[in-house]
Amino acid sequence: MPLNLPHNLPAIEILSKEHIFVMNDLRASTQDIRPLKIAVLNLMPLKITTETDLIRLLSNSPLQIEIDFVQLETHFPKNTPIEHLLEFYKPFSSIRNNFYDGFIVTGAPVELLPFEKVNYWQELTDIFNWARTHVTSTFYICWAAQAAMYHFYGINKYPLEKKLFGVFKHKINDPSFPLFRGFDDEFYAPHSRHTTVSIEEINEHPELTVLSQSDEAGVYIVSSRGGREFYVTGHSEYSPLTLHNEYMRDVKKGLKSVELPINYYRNNDPAQPPIVLWRSHANLLFINWLNYFVYQATPFDIKKIQELGEL
Template identity: 75%
Template sequence: MPVNLPDSLPAIEMLKKEHIFVMNELRAATQDIRPLKIAILNLMPIKINAETDLVRLLSNSPLQIQIDFIQLESHVSKNTPLNHLMEFYRPFSSVKDLFYDGFIVTGAPVELLPFEQVNYWPELIGIFDWARTHVTSTFYICWGAQAALYHFYGIQKHLLEKKLFGVFKHTLTDATFPLFRGFDEVFYVPHSRHTTVLAEEIEKNPSLKILSESDEAGVYIVCSRGGREFFVTGHSEYAPLTLHAEYLRDVNRGLDSVEMPKNYYRDDNPENPPIVQWRSHANLLFVNWLNYFVYQQTPYNIRRIQELGDL
């Protein structure tokens, strides 16, 4: 089922070319159901790409979804046109009294900075705290996951010797967990980051549960509060050519020791197209999150979210 989006959002035309169904506001209004309300705090510099990636996965569900894109007020994006932000994004101050069934926080290209040196850190952690009382389940991605683990649980991020870049094999620590219904025993996830969190530090905190790991990429998914919070270190939402674009960007910048993404190009040749090994996992991950931890847990009267405890 479709995601209810503003008619002129650029992601709509991109997704229609992929034969992905999205619903306009007029048609959505004729359905006599309460749509799931999902907020997305998009911290990525090129916001239109991140919007498209996330909407692609959220649309692959039998649920009607209404999305609000949220922007920070203490930071001005330099890579997205101002008119796009003004038309499609809401400042956090305009939604802070609202309630959402689900909330997604993306990554951000600030991972080499200490958290407190990020110029929007005070506003961001205020939003994190807000989510705990105004959202049924929150899905933190990449740097967003590291930031939330640090804020709520004091988990430090650690600098890697070199950038973790490519598509890596993952396994489950608890195959019975509902988030993984339908998963294979081994699945693949893209990663692109310079920092990581350590399993041994997470395991010391009884409030946190590691759900998936990788021999090469480390901790992948951590859960807290029974599924009211997920911390996802990889980029399962990435489009097929996202890692390729990042690789070309770094090559064109003349960065020293640029390595091509691992396990990505056919025959490990960047002249060849990538082998897309993560699409089915990505769709299952988001659909299972929407079904088991948002739709089946959220109250019909959305304001009663504040009465929820841990799941």
């Protein structure tokens, strides 16, 4: 998918080397179509890595997209150069009157904290509420999925005995649901988290539908509001080496509880390259979301998103 990006965003150079087509803002200005407007609230500490992972997946369909990277104003990240944030990120207050066809909220490394103890919780829930009237479809990832389900529906998160870490097999509960067009009957997706949610609690809410789950990893994808919100507890956007980098980081820290990521390394040997089992699923997941729940659902006049209502 041609993405309208600032011409010097680091992700462009990285993805060009992978032969993935992205379009800078100069070329995009010559195309006489209305691009989809997607906002990304990037809560991950390594923001450039996450930007690249998401753009890699959003670039795989024939529609043009404009992306706004959004940052919180009550929390300042420590692992991304200030110059990068100033050039490529917008504070939420500067976009809160805008409307977006799609909105992605990433995970964050705060899952062991109670939600209300996260220092930017008030601002984040304000953004969650804003999305319901200013966005056609929102895609919550990992901790953000747990946080949004807690905020909107009171779904609790629970600590796991050990970190859920690796690539796990999933099944689809409703194969006819458009999000799963082209999917195999079973598919793999990465997870990296210390907490989980209860399918029993989710099923108590008729507004929520569990679309996909795993025998090992639990609930994976939940939808609400007719596809205007998706809660994805895993990391389909991860690049091939992300789990490896997380594993090596924890090994260097000397953490005694570190275990090899499951179903990841060839021959279960971290000296060998990983086997990527989730790439096709990840591409289909994002393409189907963009096609069926953003592009086909959003009004041409983007300001009429508000007329879609909160229900």
